[in-house]
Amino acid sequence: MRSKSLVLAAGIGLAFLGGCQSAPPKPEEMARTSLQTAPADLQLICANAAAGTAQVDSSKVLPTSSRQLDATSYSVDLDAGGRKFNCIVDTNGSVKSVQPVA
Amino acid sequence: MKTTPDRKASSFMTRTRKLGLVVLAAAVCFGPPAALAQTQIYDARTKKWVNYDKKKARQYYARNNQLPEAFRRQVVPFRTAEKPGTIIIDGNQHFLYLVQPGGQAIRYGIGVGREGFGWAGIVRVGRTAEWPTWTPPPEMVARDPNAAKWAAGMPGGPDNPLGARALYLYEGDQDTIYRIHGTVEPWTIGLDVSSGCIRMNNDDVTDLHSRIEVGAKVIVLMQGAALYKGV
Numbered sequence: 093m094r095s096k097s098l099v100l101a102a103g104i105g106l107a108f109l110g111g112c113q114s115a116p117p118k119p120e121e122m123a124r125t126s127l128q129t130a131p132a133d134l135q136l137i138c139a140n141a142a143a144g145t146a147q148v149d150s151s152k153v154l155p156t157s158s159r160q161l162d163a164t165s166y167s168v169d170l171d172a173g174g175r176k177f178n179c180i181v182d183t184n185g186s187v188k189s190v191q192p193v194a
Numbered sequence: 195m196k197t198t199p200d201r202k203a204s205s206f207m208t209r210t211r212k213l214g215l216v217v218l219a220a221a222v223c224f225g226p227p228a229a230l231a232q233t234q235i236y237d238a239r240t241k242k243w244v245n246y247d248k249k250k251a252r253q254y255y256a257r258n259n260q261l262p263e264a265f266r267r268q269v270v271p272f273r274t275a276e277k278p279g280t281i282i283i284d285g286n287q288h289f290l291y292l293v294q295p296g297g298q299a300i301r302y303g304i305g306v307g308r309e310g311f312g313w314a315g316i317v318r319v320g321r322t323a324e325w326p327t328w329t330p331p332p333e334m335v336a337r338d339p340n341a342a343k344w345a346a347g348m349p350g351g352p353d354n355p356l357g358a359r360a361l362y363l364y365e366g367d368q369d370t371i372y373r374i375h376g377t378v379e380p381w382t383i384g385l386d387v388s389s390g391c392i393r394m395n396n397d398d399v400t401d402l403h404s405r406i407e408v409g410a411k412v413i414v415l416m417q418g419a420a421l422y423k424g425v
Binding site: 116117119120121122123124125126127129131132133134135136137140150151152153154155156157158171173185 | 232276314411
């Protein structure tokens with residue numbers, strides 16, 4: 093009876109540990125750099141949005157840096173013809189805000 | 195047509211300028227290597243992210259005869275307003291994207307400029323070359339007998355450091371001296387090793403070359419870049 097309880101407890105423990113372990117990345121995502129920059133497409137979505145806000149040609153807007161804010165959003169800094177902007181974009185590509193930076 | 199002194203001088207100046215650009219480009223692209231890579235790859239055996247430096251990259255390539263899967267050519271989702279045929283380079287993550295219709299891109303692994311040599315900007319493909327000639331910079335010629343024999347230019351071929359193809363990047367009508375080119379060191383893809391050029395393995399640069407047109411827009415993203423071009 094006692095050994096059954098032990099086996100059950102061990103099983104629950106292992107299941108718990110398994111549940112805690114994060115799934116490995118997909119093979120095509122098994123590389124990264126220590127810089128947690130935003131994916132390139134999200135940076136360019138922000139550049140496009142900033143071009144509208146700054147009313148400049150999108151070919152004059154370049155993302156200069158970016159960082160992950162949380163599991164679902166990134167902050168992107170942009171240079172729009174010399175004017176600085178910050179953009180928040182989520183992982184679905186939806187721009188949450190574009191603000192000039194003083 | 196007889197060449198006038200002015201024309202001769204102009205022609206000489208043009209040739210000298212071109213030679214200067216070639217030498218400068220060679221110097222830019224092939225500076226002394228430094229392994230300051232911040233790349234990490236996922237080790238499926240230990241289930242941990244591990245640093246991927248030049249030594250490990252070489253070992254991986256020798257063992258597998260190919261790059262880690264993330265750096266191999268593949269089609270990926272890519273949401274953008276940029277038109278198909280645009281090249282987007284993510285220097286931090288070591289990927290080059292060629293925009294395709296339907297919200298997709300072909301993604302290739304690349305090697306980029308080491309610390310202090312990264313650059314960003316919006317440029318274009320000014321011209322391309324198959325099996326391009328490489329001319330070593332004078333300082334390399336002075337110290338390296340192997341380079342000295344190519345002082346006048348190394349013909350294109352499998353041992354040429356520019357690899358199978360070169361895409362010359364221009365800002366307006368000016369050569370930026372940066373190129374997207376092949377390599378004889380395919381294991382360096384995924385690392386920060388160059389002096390500003392974008393390197394790809396020869397199969398990939400050949401594939402890219404076959405898909406793009408001269409004039410294609412090239413957007414280079416690089417956080418902490420030392421230099422900005424075209425914006």
